[in-house]
Amino acid sequence: MITRTQFKWQLPPAIEARLGDSTYGRQRTIFEDGHLLIILHEPPGPDDVNRAHKVFWRKPIGEIQCNGHDNGDRQLRAFFDHYDTKLKALEVIYDEAKNAEDYFKLIEELLPLQRATTNTYSTLQQARELVREDRFLLEMRDRAYTISRNFELLLGDAKMAMDFRIARKAEEQVAQANMAVEAQHRLNILAAVFFPLTAIATIFGMNLAHGFEGESPLVFWIVFVVGLVTGLALKGWVVSGRK
Numbered sequence: 001m002i003t004r005t006q007f008k009w010q011l012p013p014a015i016e017a018r019l020g021d022s023t024y025g026r027q028r029t030i031f032e033d034g035h036l037l038i039i040l041h042e043p044p045g046p047d048d049v050n051r052a053h054k055v056f057w058r059k060p061i062g063e064i065q066c067n068g069h070d071n072g073d074r075q076l077r078a079f080f081d082h083y084d085t086k087l088k089a090l091e092v093i094y095d096e097a098k099n100a101e102d103y104f105k106l107i108e109e110l111l112p113l114q115r116a117t118t119n120t121y122s123t124l125q126q127a128r129e130l131v132r133e134d135r136f137l138l139e140m141r142d143r144a145y146t147i148s149r150n151f152e153l154l155l156g157d158a159k160m161a162m163d164f165r166i167a168r169k170a171e172e173q174v175a176q177a178n179m180a181v182e183a184q185h186r187l188n189i190l191a192a193v194f195f196p197l198t199a200i201a202t203i204f205g206m207n208l209a210h211g212f213e214g215e216s217p218l219v220f221w222i223v224f225v226v227g228l229v230t231g232l233a234l235k236g237w238v239v240s241g242r243k
Contacts, residue, residue, distance in 0.1 A: 007068030009057060011037070024053045027119040029126045034060035038127050040079060040120055043086045044112040051116075054079050058127075062134065076140055083120075083147050086113060087154070094158055100169065103162035110155040117148040196230040 004023050011019075014032035019025075030037040035057065042052035056072050057065045064072030090110060097103050121144040128134075128141045
């Protein structure tokens with residue numbers, strides 16, 4: 001049982017025999033007895049599983065229909081206009097992107113569109129080779145290439161911009177980590193300098209008889225200098241250990 005969309009036309013049996021029953025399938029061309037069938041996909045979204053088909057039937061006399069309707073040449077131009085509109089909208093998003101997350105969302109939208117336009121160009125190139133005398137197909141082939149190339153360039157720019165933002169953020173985090181390490185190191189140096197003094201002051205500040213209660217103030221300064229020298233020695237040890 002055929003479940004793919006049936007358009008209001010009667011395709012040649014040779015072409016009909018090469019179509020699947022459930023879908024028109026990937027973008028491609030089918031050429032039989034002078035009849036050319038061009039199967040294209042509408043612009044896909046990032047989460048689209050199924051593809052909306054645009055099917056163009058070129059008859060041997062040069063007349064083109066689209067999805068069962070006349071004016072297929074106008075419909076093919078409108079098909080590319082739709083891709084152009086998508087491209088311009090995504091270029092605006094690219095210009096307004098500020099961080100890696102914005103670029104990631106843009107890339108997510110660009111990837112299926114870039115693949116689709118690449119396949120569209122390949123399909124139109126095949127159509128051009130099959131019907132070389134058709135100048136309209138030549139024009140559409142060239143337009144497909146331009147659109148495909150523009151999507152490819154925008155995708156490349158978005159990937160580069162995202163990589164740059166990620167790298168810069170990583171550098172900022174490394175710089176902040178280095179600053180934190182440096183600050184911690186300086187605190188360690190201060191602690192090394194003042195710890196002996198604090199320890200000595202604590203010991204001599206206890207209400208214990210240590211024999212220096214009645215001594216000259218000179219003893220205090222001697223103890224102070226000993227503590228300071230010890231602290232500086234500890235500082236030198238900390239700094240040399242850091243190196």
